[in-house]
Amino acid sequence: MDLRFTDEEVAFRQEVRDFIATNLPAETRERLQSGHHPTRDDIVNWQRILNEKGWAVPHWPEEWGGTGWGPVKQYIFREELQSAPAPEPLAFGVYMVGPVIAEYGSEEQKKRFLPRIANLDDWWCQGFSEPGAGSDLASVRTTAVRDGDHYIVNGQKTWTTLGQYADWIFCLVRTDKEAKKQSGISFLLIDMKSPGITLRPIVTIDGGREVNEVFFDDVRVPADQLVGEENRGWDYAKFLLSNERVGIARIGVSKERLRRIRELSASEHASDGTPLISDPRFAEKIAEVEIDLKALEITQMRVLAAERAEGKGKPNPLSSILKLKGSQIQQRTTELLMEIAGPYALAYEPEREEGSNEPPIGPEWAGLSASTYFNARKVSIYGGSNEIQRNIIAKAILGL
Amino acid sequence: MDFDLSEEQNLLRQSAERLLADQYDFEARKQHGQDEPGWSRAMWAKFAELGLLAIPFSEEDGGLGGGPVELMLVAEAMGAKLTLEPYLPTVILGGGILRRAPESLRQRWLEGVIAGTTLLSLAHAERQARFTLSDVATRVRLDGDHYVLDGDKSLVLAGDSADALVVTARLNGERRDEGGIVLLLVDAKAEGVTRNGYATQDGRRAAEIQFRNVRVSQDNLIAGPETGFALLQAVTDEAIAALCAEAVGAMSAISGLTVEYLKTRKQFGVPIGSFQALQHRASDMYVELEQARSMALFATMMAAEQDAAKRGRAISAAKVQIGRSARQIGQEAIQLHGGIGMTMEAAVGHYFKRLTMIELMFGDTDHHLRRVAETVGPL
Secondary structure, eight states: OBOSOOHHHHHHHHHHHHHHHHHSOHHHHHHHHTTOOOOHHHHHHHHHHHHHHTOSSTTSOGGGTOOOOOHHHHHHHHHHHHHTTOOOOOHIIIIIIHHHHHHHSOHHHHHHHHHHHHTTSSOEEEEOOOTTTTTOTTOOOOEEEEETTEEEEEEEEEEEETGGGOSEEEEEEESOSSSOGGGGEEEEEEETTSTTEEEEEEEOTTSOEEEEEEEEEEEEEEGGGEESSTTOHHHHHHHHHHHHHHTTTOHHHHHHHHHHHHHHHHHSBOTTSSBGGGSHHHHHHHHHHHHHHHHHHHHHHHHHHHHHHHOSSSOOTTHHHHHHHHHHHHHHHHHHHHHHHGGGGSOOOGGGGGOOSSOOSSOGGGGGHHHHHHHHGGGGTSSSOHHHHHHHIIIIISOO | OBOOOOHHHHHHHHHHHHHHHHHOSHHHHHHHHHSTTSSOHHHHHHHHHHTGGGTTSOGGGTSOOOOHHHHHHHHHHHHHHTOOSOHIIIIIIIHHHHTTSOHHHHHHHHHHHHHTOOOEEEEOOOTTTTTOTTOOOOEEEEETTEEEEEEEEEEEETTTTOSEEEEEEESSSOTTOSTTEEEEEEETTSTTEEEEEEEOTTSOEEEEEEEEEEEEEGGGEEEOTTTHHHHHHHHHHHHHHHHHHHHHHHHHHHHHHHHHHHHHOEETTEEGGGOHHHHHHHHHHHHHHHHHHHHHHHHHHHTTOSOHHHHHHHHHHHHHHHHHHHHHHHHHHHHHHGGGGGSTTSHHHHHHHHHHHHHHTTSOHHHHHHHHHHSOSOO
C-alpha cells in the first residue's frame, strides 16, 4: 500500500502543469482566477489548443482521439485543469454526448460528430430535464413521432446550460407512450437551428444567464440522428450519467478556491485590524474545509484505484460520496470567500463582467463573491440531487 | 498510488480477523471483561502466538519488522470487536518507545513483550496538562548513578496491570517546555510507586500512579532531555494513527449493526429501514464512515514521516475527521436503535462508548482542529 503517486504519475502531472502554464492564454487564466465564468471564446480556444496537443478527449476510445490514459492520469489531468485554473472542457460534448456516440452511435454518426466535438466546432447542450421532472428524469413528456424518415418533436426542455451558444442538443424524447416509464424513451440528436426551436433564458439567483428553456414545436429531425435503437434511450442516459458522476467531486476547483481563501484571509483585515486568518474562529473554518477536502481526495483515489482494478463500466458506489461531499465542500468554499469579502459582497455590478472602465466598489475580487455563492447552491441540486445520492447509498450500498 | 495489501499483510489481517471472529463475539467479550485484571490473559497469549505482539519490533529484536500498515490492520480488526486487552499501551505506546531505546533496554524487555509475558504502559499524562503534550510537572533529578523521580501521572492506560512503565519526567526547564523532558523505564513494582487502578467508561482499565522518591538506575534512561520530547511526539502520532484505524473498525461495525437493525425492526407493520427519514440518516453515517476510513489511511501513510511538523499536521487532520465521524455515527446509531440502544445488553452502546473515549484521547477534536488551523502547508 502506498498512497503516494508514482514517479511516473508525478512526472505526468508536471508535464500537464507545464503545458498549461505555457499554453493557457493569460487573459483566460486571469478571468477565471478572479472568479468570473470563462467566456465562450475562452472555452473554444482552449479546447482547440488541447486538441492540437492530442489532449482534447483523453477518456474517449483511442480511435476517436482518446489518449489511453488510465483513471489516475485522467484524474490528474482534470485536477490540473481545475486548479490552474483553466476552462474545463465543455462537459456536454466531451463528457456526455461524445462517449454515448462513441459507444452506441452508428459509424456515420461517429465520423460526423466526434471530431467536431473534440475540436469544439459544434457546441452541444443537454436536453434531459423537463419542467416538473426534477430529479425524476425518466418522466419525459417531450414526444418524438416517426414520420417517414423524420421524427416530429414536440415539448419542452429546461435547465439547458449554455444553450444560448449551442449548435446541437441531445435529447431524451418519448417514442412509445404505451411503454412503461423508462422503456419508451429514445436518445435524439437535434440541430439547434431547426425550425420550431425557441430558446428562452432563465435568469438564476446570481443574476446570471447560464440556463435556458428550450421549446420544440413540430421540429423535424432526420431519423438518422437517433442514437442506437429506438426506445433504448434510458440505457444510454444511464451510461451518460455514470460518466457524469466521475468528475463531479471537482476537487481541483475546491483546491484552487482554498488557495485563494488562504491568500485573501491573510491580506484582508478583520474588524480589529488584524488579518482575518489570525482570528482563530475563521482559521478553524478554513481548517475544517481543508480536512474535508483531504478526506474526499483520498476517497476519490480509492474510487480510481477500484476502477483501475475492476475495469470501467461498473459504477463504484463510493462515487455517490464524491457527489455529496464534493458539492458540500464547493458550497462551503464559496461561503468562506463571501465571508472574507464581508460588506464588499453587497455591491451588485453585473456590467463589470463585460469589462467596465468604472472602478469596482470594494476590492476587485470581492464583487463576485456573493454571486458565486448564490450560484453554487446549484451543485447540490444538479447531477442527481444530494437527496437522490442518499437514496442511492441507502438502496445500492446499504440494501435498505 | 495503490491501496493493495501485500500477501503477508493480507494474511495478517485474515488471521487476526479469524481469531477475533472465533473468540471475541459480544458474549465472549463480556466474559473476557470479567477476567482478572479486566481483560483476558488467555486472549493475550493467543495474540502473542499469532505474532500480533511482535509486529512493530525489528527482526533483530525478535519482532516482525512491521510498520504503520500492519498496525492499522490489527487495530481495525480489534476495533471491530472492541477488544479489551492492552494492545495500545503495551505494543504501540510502550513498545513504540522501547523499540527506539538503547540496545541494552531492548534486550532486557522486548523478548517478554513479544512473548506476551511483559506488559507495558506509558505514564505520561498529568492532571494539569489536558492535551498539551509537553506539559510535564513530574520532576527527575540525578543523584549519583540514579535518577530520582517525583510526581503524579494520570490515566495511565492499563497501568494497573503493567509490569514496566515508560515515564516522562522533567529534568530541567519550565513546566510546558519541550526541552528537558526525559523518558525512563521504571519497574512498576519499584519502591515508591503507588498505583490506583480503576475502570474506564469503555470497559477498559487505567491507573493513577504516584512516584515518590523512586530511584531508577541510569541505564534505564530511554531518551535524554534533548530528544525525549521528539520521541514522545513520534510515538503519540503513531498511537493516534492506530487509534484512527481502531475507530474505523468500530464505526464500521456499529454502522453494520445499525443497518441490520433497520432491516429487521418493524414498526407500523414495516421494517423501519423503509422510512426515508431513517434511510438518509443511515446514508450520512456511511458517508462519514468512508471519509473517516480515508483519513485513517492518510494517518497510516503519514505516521512514519520524519518531518514532525508535517506529520503532526496530517495526524491532527485525521484525528479531527475521526472525531467528527465518531460522534455523528455513534449518536445516530443509538438514535436509530431507539430504546434498545440505551441498554447495556445491546452491543451498540458499547461501541458508542468506546468511540466517545477515542474522541477524547490524545487530544480531542477541538484540540486537533486548532493544531491544523494554527499551522500552514498543504495536507
